[in-house]
Amino acid sequence: MNLRELEPGQVARKPGDVILSLDGISLAFGGVKALSDVSFDVREHEIRAIIGPNGAGKSSLLNVINGVYRPQQGRITFRGEARAAMEPHRAAAMGIARTFQSLALFKGMSVLDNILAGRNLMMKSNLFLQALRIGPALAEEVRHRRRVEDIIDFLEIQHVRKSVVGRLPYGLQKRVDLGRALAAEPRVLLLDEPMAGMNIEEKQDMSRFILDVNDEFGTTIVLIEHDMGVVMDLSDRVVVLDYGKKIADGTPDEVRASQAVIDAYLGVKH
Amino acid sequence: MIYRETGQFKTTYASDQQLFPILQDRIFVVAFLAFAFGAVPFIATDYLFRAILTPFLILSLAAIGLNILVGYCGQLSLGTGGFMAVGAYAAYNLAIRLPSLNLLVVFVLAGLCSTAVGALFGIPSLRIKGFYLAVTTLAAQFFLDWAFARVGWFTNYSSSGSVSAPPLLFFGHVIEGPVEKYLFVLSIVCVLALAAKNLTRGAIGRSWMAMRDMDVAAEVIGIRPLYAKLTAFAVSSFFVGIAGALWAFIYLGAWEPLAFDVNRSFELLFMVIIGGLGSIVGSFLGAAFIVILPLALNQFPTALGIPISTATISEIELMVFGALIVFFLIAEPRGLARLCAIGKEKLRLWPFPH
Amino acid sequence: MNASRRNLAAFFALLAVGAVMPMLLGQARFPQWLEIVLGGLMSGVLYSLVALGLVLIFKASGVFNFAQGAMVLFAALSLVRLMEKMPFAVALAATLAIMVALAWLVERLVLRPLVNQEGIVLFMATLGVAYFLDGFGQIVWGNDVYTLDVGMPKEPKIILEKTFEGGILVNTEDLIAALIAALLVAALALFFQKTSTGRALRAVADDHQAAQSVGIPLNRIWVIVWSVAGLVALVAGVVWGSKLGVQFSLQQVALKALPVVILGGFTSIPGAIVGGLLIGLGEKLSEVYLGPSFGGGIENWFAYVLALVFLLFRPEGLFGEKHIDRV
Numbered sequence: 004m005n006l007r008e009l010e011p012g013q014v015a016r017k018p019g020d021v022i023l024s025l026d027g028i029s030l031a032f033g034g035v036k037a038l039s040d041v042s043f044d045v046r047e048h049e050i051r052a053i054i055g056p057n058g059a060g061k062s063s064l065l066n067v068i069n070g071v072y073r074p075q076q077g078r079i080t081f082r083g084e085a086r087a088a089m090e091p092h093r094a095a096a097m098g099i100a101r102t103f104q105s106l107a108l109f110k111g112m113s114v115l116d117n118i119l120a121g122r123n124l125m126m127k128s129n130l131f132l133q134a135l136r137i138g139p140a141l142a143e144e145v146r147h148r149r150r151v152e153d154i155i156d157f158l159e160i161q162h163v164r165k166s167v168v169g170r171l172p173y174g175l176q177k178r179v180d181l182g183r184a185l186a187a188e189p190r191v192l193l194l195d196e197p198m199a200g201m202n203i204e205e206k207q208d209m210s211r212f213i214l215d216v217n218d219e220f221g222t223t224i225v226l227i228e229h230d231m232g233v234v235m236d237l238s239d240r241v242v243v244l245d246y247g248k249k250i251a252d253g254t255p256d257e258v259r260a261s262q263a264v265i266d267a268y269l270g271v272k273h
Numbered sequence: 274m275i276y277r278e279t280g281q282f283k284t285t286y287a288s289d290q291q292l293f294p295i296l297q298d299r300i301f302v303v304a305f306l307a308f309a310f311g312a313v314p315f316i317a318t319d320y321l322f323r324a325i326l327t328p329f330l331i332l333s334l335a336a337i338g339l340n341i342l343v344g345y346c347g348q349l350s351l352g353t354g355g356f357m358a359v360g361a362y363a364a365y366n367l368a369i370r371l372p373s374l375n376l377l378v379v380f381v382l383a384g385l386c387s388t389a390v391g392a393l394f395g396i397p398s399l400r401i402k403g404f405y406l407a408v409t410t411l412a413a414q415f416f417l418d419w420a421f422a423r424v425g426w427f428t429n430y431s432s433s434g435s436v437s438a439p440p441l442l443f444f445g446h447v448i449e450g451p452v453e454k455y456l457f458v459l460s461i462v463c464v465l466a467l468a469a470k471n472l473t474r475g476a477i478g479r480s481w482m483a484m485r486d487m488d489v490a491a492e493v494i495g496i497r498p499l500y501a502k503l504t505a506f507a508v509s510s511f512f513v514g515i516a517g518a519l520w521a522f523i524y525l526g527a528w529e530p531l532a533f534d535v536n537r538s539f540e541l542l543f544m545v546i547i548g549g550l551g552s553i554v555g556s557f558l559g560a561a562f563i564v565i566l567p568l569a570l571n572q573f574p575t576a577l578g579i580p581i582s583t584a585t586i587s588e589i590e591l592m593v594f595g596a597l598i599v600f601f602l603i604a605e606p607r608g609l610a611r612l613c614a615i616g617k618e619k620l621r622l623w624p625f626p627h
Numbered sequence: 628m629n630a631s632r633r634n635l636a637a638f639f640a641l642l643a644v645g646a647v648m649p650m651l652l653g654q655a656r657f658p659q660w661l662e663i664v665l666g667g668l669m670s671g672v673l674y675s676l677v678a679l680g681l682v683l684i685f686k687a688s689g690v691f692n693f694a695q696g697a698m699v700l701f702a703a704l705s706l707v708r709l710m711e712k713m714p715f716a717v718a719l720a721a722t723l724a725i726m727v728a729l730a731w732l733v734e735r736l737v738l739r740p741l742v743n744q745e746g747i748v749l750f751m752a753t754l755g756v757a758y759f760l761d762g763f764g765q766i767v768w769g770n771d772v773y774t775l776d777v778g779m780p781k782e783p784k785i786i787l788e789k790t791f792e793g794g795i796l797v798n799t800e801d802l803i804a805a806l807i808a809a810l811l812v813a814a815l816a817l818f819f820q821k822t823s824t825g826r827a828l829r830a831v832a833d834d835h836q837a838a839q840s841v842g843i844p845l846n847r848i849w850v851i852v853w854s855v856a857g858l859v860a861l862v863a864g865v866v867w868g869s870k871l872g873v874q875f876s877l878q879q880v881a882l883k884a885l886p887v888v889i890l891g892g893f894t895s896i897p898g899a900i901v902g903g904l905l906i907g908l909g910e911k912l913s914e915v916y917l918g919p920s921f922g923g924g925i926e927n928w929f930a931y932v933l934a935l936v937f938l939l940f941r942p943e944g945l946f947g948e949k950h951i952d953r954v
Contacts (some may be wrong), residue, residue: 069493095495107490109483111551119476120483124495126476130504136471141287144475148286187494349747401938404691404750408885409938412931423922484907508699546751584770588762596761602752603740 006185018239019047022223023068023191028077030063030247036072036093038247040212045191050217050224052255056267061227062104062208064244065193069094069101082190095124098190102180103199104227110169114160114179115217117168118151154182175207181200181212192216194226198233206230210237235259243267276620294471310461314452322451322581329564331519334390336544336556337469338512343542344550345473346505347485348398352410354537355417355518356510358530359387362427364518369429376443380461382517387514390417390509395506399499414535419604421530436528461519470553472508481505482551538562543594547601549610558609566593634940642909649916662797664908665917669801671907672808673870676863677884678899679812680856682801685893686832688738688854689751694757696882698857701764702726703864703873707773719861726857727850729760734849742835742845768885775868803865811862812900815855819896828852832894845950874953901945906930 010226022146026046030037038060045051053061053110066072068079068167070089078085081097086242089099100121100176126147132140155164158178168179176196184192197213198206210233228234234241243258251258259265276297282349283289293299317326339353364383367374374382394413398406423429428436440450449459474479480501483491492498521528540563548559567590574581581589605611650660663824677699684692688716705725709718737752783798819825831848840844864873887906891898914926938944 071489071493091489091492092495092497095493099527101493103490107487107493109486110484111492112479112482116479116482120479120491120496121494123476123483125478128476130472130477131510133475133477134468136475140475144290145286149292152286183494365902386670397935397939400942400944403746405889405938405942405944407750408931409887409935410881411885412928412935415928415931417828419924419927423924501784539758542754544753584939585766589761591758592766593762595755595762598755598758599737600826602744602748602755603737606744 004247013143018049020048021045022082023225024080025068026075026078026080028064028067030060030067030072030074037245038067038244040076041244041247041249043242043249043252045223045225045241046224047190048217048221049239050213050226052238052241053227053244054229054231054234054241055252058246059244060247061244063247065101065195065225065227068193069099085183093261095187098187099193100184100189100191101193102177102184102186102195104195106176106178106180108168108183109175111167113165114155114171114182115148115151115168116166117179118154118182118186119147121183122147122151124187139162144253151182151186154185156183157185157215157232159208173200177201177209178212185216188220189222191223191225194224194228196227196229198228198230206233213237235257274386276617278621278624290474292395292467292474306463310456314456317455319451322455324568325564326336327451327455328459328520328524329560330455330462331516331524331563332541332544333557333560334462334465334519335513335541336548336560337466337517337553338509338516339541340548340550340552341469341481341508341512341547342505342554344552344555345478345485346481346502346509348395348404348502348505349407350509350536351415351535351542352394353408353414353541354533354535355414356387356391356513357520357537358417358421358533359390359510360384360514360517361521361528361533362421362436363387363514365436365438366427366429366520368522372439373521376441376448380515382562383518384511384515387510391510391513392503392507395503395510398502411535412624414538418534421533428587433488433529435527435529440465441522458519458523461515465515466553466557473553477501477504477508542598543598546598547608549608550606552608552610554613555608555610558613562609566590569575635945636917638937638940642905646908646912649912654755663911664902665797666801667911669798669805669903669907670911671904672801672805672900673863673867673903674883674887674907675741675903676804676808676811676859676866676901676905677814678887679815679896680859680863681888681895683815683856684852685826685860685888686896688831688849689745689746689835690753691893692740692751692856693750694760695856695860695884696879697757697760697764698726698860699864699867700873701729702857702861703775703863703868704764704768704773706861706865707775707868707873708768710775722861723858726861727854730853730857731850732852734846738849739846746833748903772872772874773868773909775865775873777865777869782897799839800870804870807862807866808900811859812896815859815896818855822850824848881928886930889944890937892944895946898944898946909933 020213021044024042026042028041029039041060041064053064055061063072067074068089070091070093073088078087079089080086081089081094081099084097100241111122112120126143128140128143132166134140136144152164155161158181160175160178160182163175168176171179179199181197182195184194194213197209201209213226215236217224226238238255240250241251241255241258243261243264244262250263251261253261276295278295281294281296284293288294293302297301313326335353335357338356339350340350342350358385363386364379367379367382368376390413394410397409401409422434428434441454443457448454473481480491481504483494483496483506484498484501517533518622521532525532544559545556545562546559547559547562549555567586570593571586572588574586575595601608646664647660650657677695680695680698681692684690684695702722703727706718706722709721712718713721718879733756737756738749741749741752775779785797819829825846827838828851830841831844832847835845838848883905883906886900889900889902891900891902910926911928913929914923918925
């Protein structure tokens with residue numbers, strides 16, 4: 004089962020060049036500063052974690068990366084192109100996909116349809132042919148269905164593929180969210196608290212999925228996570244945010260030992 | 274016992290994705306269509322055609338159009354009557370100014386005119402959402418009402434404000450009489466309903482539903498809101514426009530702008546709500562309900578022997594409509610289509626209770 | 628934010644220019660123009676009365692009450708028919724009781740079963756209520772045109788004879804209506820700001836569940852809100868009915884309250900007033916000065932198109948709350 008052909012001789016896991024870099028990003032909503040002068044980079048094929056106490060601005064950072072929010076200052080460089088802000092559909096077209104903390108699934112559609120929707124960018128046939136559902140339009144539907152079934156197998160949700168998403172238990176919904184992001188065959192996958200609300204077994208499953216995606220397809224992963232065990236185990240490098248500012252950046256061990264990080268999590272007398 | 278899927282294996286994705294995957298469904302549909310095309314013309318009365326079947330079919334088509342916009346794409350529209358009027362008057366002007374055009378071409382072009390107008394009034398939907406959008410569609414409704422009443426060119430400068438359709442010349446044969454009209458409309462509606470079903474099953478249908486369910490997430494996965502919303506308005510108006518042309522030419526024969534006023538818009542919205550949002554079958558069910566209800570209400574008191582005036586009947590109709598809307602929204606917000614689906618589920622298990 | 632303010636300023640500048648255009652073009656002299664402006668403002672006040680009920684209900688229950696127009700008509704009908712049998716004061720009290728009973732019924736039968744549904748479902752439910760009320764009102768009270776005489780003076784007055792030659796014609800009835808509306812708004816504002824019920828209403832408007840969790844009885848609040856909206860509908864019904872006669876078309880007029888609420892923002896009482904004034908003004912001016920070149924009848928759609936254009940610049944209305952999508 005191959006979601007994407009690997010280049011010959013390439014080991015997916017070793018981090019490559021910088022694929023995404025943020026420089027001096029500042030974001031404010033009215034008077035509330037969500038992010039202040041945040042800069043860091045992400046190397047291709049690596050797993051980069053973003054951690055920090057609640058309200059530190061982690062989700063806002065992801066939203067800036069894929070264009071849901073426009074930062075007031077700073078630049079985003081993705082695959083060599085620098086710009087002041089991303090737009091959602093451009094981010095999607097360039098190969099960024101994401102999952103959401105609050106799922107944001109299409110509750111009225113089935114699992115199959117949700118994941119098929121993730122492949123929307125690759126479906127090219129026009130309206131008229133779709134109405135007739137013959138020839139290229141039909142072939143396209145079948146071809147993409149095949150790929151989506153691969154993803155469904157990968158995430159082990161075959162038994163609920165035709166169920167309406169709104170009625171599934173939380174853990175399965177999380178997998179559909181991941182499936183929808185994977186369907187786009189992204190270069191960079193943004194995961195917003197993928198383990199939230201899960202028990203130990205579910206976390207192990209999800210960790211396995213994340214590692215498999217990174218191992219086999221070389222997808223760069225940026226993930227927000229609260230579970231320190233998961234972060235330390237999975238990630239190559241970690242960024243720590245607090246009150247919208249970056250306070251640490253390095254390997255998991257470096258970050259764990261940093262005084263600033265300890266202060267942020269445990270609190271410091273002012 | 275009879276409604277089971279056992280033994281029906283799908284070995285290709287294409288066969289799994291077909292319109293009626295269950296064999297019994299396919300048999301039922303074929304039989305139903307054979308009945309509709311082959312048997313009904315011989316056994317139904319003129320009254321049945323004129324008062325029930327033909328209007329039911331045409332309004333179903335309009336309901337399908339509105340359902341695409343409201344049910345599948347989640348854009349509330351109260352201006353459907355206006356778009357029907359566009360189709361009707363476009364067809365009229367095409368038919369009398371270019372009399373050599375084939376009737377089908379006239380209808381398709383009328384639908385395309387309605388598409389253009391619909392897309393135009395759909396542009397605000399990019400910035401405006403929810404109830405605000407509903408009220409702006411009222412702007413379309415009232416403006417179009419006024420335009421067809423005041424601008425003489427549309428009615429060919431008719432002094433009375435009403436126009437009548439030219440004879441329905443179709444490949445040299447004039448379509449007249451209730452049976453021929455019924456068959457003509459039935460064919461058109463079958464083809465267009467199939468097209469609608471295919472669209473809603475395909476990529477564009479998924480992008481509509483994605484916009485309805487969570488538009489921010491839809492944008493993030495690469496669905497362009499502009500394209501999704503405008504195509505919803507465009508495709509919806511196409512269906513509604515053709516329905517309007519059919520309504521004017523085949524059902525009414527002669528009409529004035531009032532035939533497509535805001536009450537018609539509400540009537541269509543009720544059909545879609547009661548029938549089921551986001552369901553093609555639901556559009557048919559809702560239309561059937563709304564067409565049959567007044568007739569049933571009419572017969573009811575006379576059957577019981579109570580004398581009631583027509584005014585009172587229409588007032589009771591209003592009350593029943595209103596009460597039914599509320600009832601359906603409480604009991605089954607997904608309408609008659611959902612009730613049918615539940616019935617099918619029960620049938621699959623029959624004779625076992627669960 | 629700045630772009631939005633600039634757009635707003637541009638919009639109003641355009642409106643102002645459009646408003647005085649007839650005078651600049653020499654089509655009208657100041658006294659006539661003033662008459663029309665005053666007339667427009669006053670009919671705007673009447674629109675505001677209906678819009679007020681809409682805003683109240685939306686503020687407190689998040690429901691867009693499409694039945695407000697039907698409520699206006701029903702209130703007016705009840706009053707007029709009751710007045711045939713009893714003195715005005717008694718009839719007024721009885722109608723008020725009817726509207727409260729209606730509020731209670733709507734809360735019990737419609738709102739409570741649908742409490743967690745989305746706004747669009749509730750909106751369609753009010754559509755159903757509107758239809759039901761329509762038919763019910765006609766069956767119970769009849770469907771003729773009724774004259775409502777509450778003692779409003781009908782003769783127009785001529786004011787400012789010294790300043791302008793011939794003076795300016797104003798409609799006394801409209802003037803009194805404006806006064807009544809002003810009093811009503813003041814009373815409502817006081818109610819919301821100063822009383823504990825008013826505070827509870829504002830809490831409910833913000834967040835149903837949070838309000839419930841601090842012990843605010845949601846159901847009772849809704850009955851209160853709909854009763855107040857019923858009272859507002861009654862006042863609107865009296866004022867409009869006295870002017871136009873109590874008949875079915877009253878409901879169509881009430882439909883105009885929708886663009887008013889759009890302009891003003893759904894959650895703002897001052898917005899309902901300002902929106903009403905703008906719509907009334909715009910309608911009158913456009914009908915008198917633009918109407919003839921379009922063949923007349925513009926006022927059927929002008930309000931809606933104005934609201935539509937306005938929304939393109941400012942989707943949340945003049946005083947409405949901006950909606951931020953958080954994912």
